[in-house]
Amino acid sequence: MVEAFAVASGKGGTGKTTSTLALGMALAEEYDVTVIDADTGMANLLFHAGLDDADVTLHDLLIEERDASIDDAVYERFGMSVVPCGTSLASFEAADPERLRDVVAELASDTDVLLLDSPAALGSKSAVLPIVLADRIVVVLQPTVPSLSDGLKVQEYAHSYGTDTAGVLFNRVRPDEDVDTIAEQAGRYFGGQTLASIPESDAVRAARRAGEPLLAHASDDPAADAFREAAARLDVRDGDGRDVAQRFKSAVVPDRV
Ligand code: ADP
Numbered sequence: 001m002v003e004a005f006a007v008a009s010g011k012g013g014t015g016k017t018t019s020t021l022a023l024g025m026a027l028a029e030e031y032d033v034t035v036i037d038a039d040t041g042m043a044n045l046l047f048h049a050g051l052d053d054a055d056v057t058l059h060d061l062l063i064e065e066r067d068a069s070i071d072d073a074v075y076e077r078f079g080m081s082v083v084p085c086g087t088s089l090a091s092f093e094a095a096d097p098e099r100l101r102d103v104v105a106e107l108a109s110d111t112d113v114l115l116l117d118s119p120a121a122l123g124s125k126s127a128v129l130p131i132v133l134a135d136r137i138v139v140v141l142q143p144t145v146p147s148l149s150d151g152l153k154v155q156e157y158a159h160s161y162g163t164d165t166a167g168v169l170f171n172r173v174r175p176d177e178d179v180d181t182i183a184e185q186a187g188r189y190f191g192g193q194t195l196a197s198i199p200e201s202d203a204v205r206a207a208r209r210a211g212e213p214l215l216a217h218a219s220d221d222p223a224a225d226a227f228r229e230a231a232a233r234l235d236v237r238d239g240d241g242r243d244v245a246q247r248f249k250s251a252v253v254p255d256r257v
């Protein structure tokens with residue numbers, strides 16, 4: 001195990017799931033990558049990865065009585081190990097977020113890079129857990145000042161639990177947008193690097209409709225190039241899998257939310 005990243009943002013719909021799978025596929029060229037849909041209340045990674053008919057999902061692992069084994073919730077897709085989450089509200093309500101620590105710890109012991117597709121809000125235990133557990137966050141933003149300010153809140157929260165920032169990913173950037181000025185502000189406020197600016201792209205929407213990650217559906221699209229550039233800038237750190245697993249197991253889940 002090398003490193004765990006939470007892909008986060010202050011709002012839904014910014015492109016976290018798109019980014020999680022795109023970064024995952026780019027990193028899978030070099031590393032063993034495991035992608036987990038840790039957005040357990042608003043899961044949608046299954047639709048992006050063609051796993052909407054998955055039998056066993058993360059929800060089953062978070063509900064003790066279902067007695068599911070971790071291996072059954074791991075699907076080998078697009079060169080990665082993918083752990084989708086179900087969309088049932090009843091399962092979300094029955095799920096014990098604390099169990100996520102053990103699931104992630106177990107998965108961490110047998111992979112190089114963990115990517116946690118994370119919830120947008122900070123309002124509950126299940127929402128903050130991925131950010132608390134990860135080594136670093138990737139902040140996905142639209143290139144606007146309100147989006148920056150939401151992202152800063154997420155970062156502040158992450159830092160208060162010792163999670164660093166890997167960088168900022170600007171998504172859905174239109175040609176007329178002045179991303180440089182925003183990126184300059186982001187550099188100043190986030191103190192982290194801009195990983196890439198991902199253009200608004202029809203191919204991203206088409207990939208979602210096809211149930212495939214962008215890099216599988218339209219590998220030559222400029223948005224796919226930008227995600228590969230971002231992945232190269234992540235500069236994955238070396239770490240001992242057992243240490244990381246141990247850290248996850250013993251992580252204190254905040255009660256302050
Ligand atoms: P989140 O996980 O943050 O809620 P998604 O990754 O599911 O966001 O993206 C939300 C919607 O926006 C999806 O329909 C997706 O196809 C679309 N989308 C994301 N990024 C782009 C982009 N760069 N260009 C066009 N559409 C995009």
Ligand code: MG
Nearest residue numbers: 016017039044
């Ligand atoms: Mg999502």
